[in-house]
Amino acid sequence: MNFKELHYCDEPLVICNVWDVTSAKIAEKAGFKAIGTSSAAIANLLGYQDGESISFDELDYLIKRIALNTKIPLSVDLESGYHRNPDKVTEYIKRLADVGVVGINIEDSVVGDKRQLLDAEHFAKIILAIKNQLVKDNIEVFLNVRTDAFILNMSDALEETKKRSLIFENSGADGLFVPCIEKENDIAIIVEHTKLPVNVMCMPQLPSFNRLQELGVKRISMGDFIFNNIYHNYESILKTLTANQSFDSIF
DSSP: OOTTGGGGSSSOEEOEEESSHHHHHHHHHTTOSOEEEOHHHHHHHTTOOTTTOSOHHHHHHHHHHHHHHOOSOEEEEOTTOSSSSHHHHHHHHHHHHHTTOOEEEEESEEESSSEEEOOHHHHHHHHHHHHHHHHHTTOOOEEEEEOOTTTTTOTTHHHHHHHHHHHHHTTTOSEEEOTTOOOHHHHHHHHHHOSSOEEEEOOTTOOOHHHHHHHTOOEEEOTTHHHHHHHHHHHHHHHHHHHHTSSGGGO
């Protein structure tokens, strides 16, 4: 079953978000059907802020290492594309596809002094241009388009997401990613509103996987929450062994 087909199964595709070779190999060993990078985790790992602060070349190197060391489908968080020119974004996607990447996330917001939404129609033209070029070059990469009204906590987040979902659906998107959506009613409305497989992300009040399946969600992501949890535990481990003046606590 290819990566796109995994988005049309009865059970949602649970993507394990990774940030390096070790986390990717552990995810594969744990039985996950696919992995996806977390831009925030990778940025943090390399000492950057999230929001395209790292260069594409740095990201590309890390992706190559992950791809060479795992066999399950790999999707890459490309943030806003690392460029505003669709030809350049397509070039980046083709470079990723050359090492075996089968999907990308691309988002409709950019980070300057603060994160802000791009004009939906303008962003849709970028998606369409990317999709058309990939089809022309016979490159199959799943375009998971992320829309950020809920991340930005907009007062009209639901209506804005509904509007953008149809625009992106008509521009060639393969999936719709709505991070930070949590309420069952909101999720159900978005699933009903689009023909695209809907992707939600780990959140404190997110329903269970079984309930998300009942609501029609097709993909579930972890974001950087696992990464942050691991390093929070790492800090606790260090505090314990320092207090005990012994390594006994780690064995």
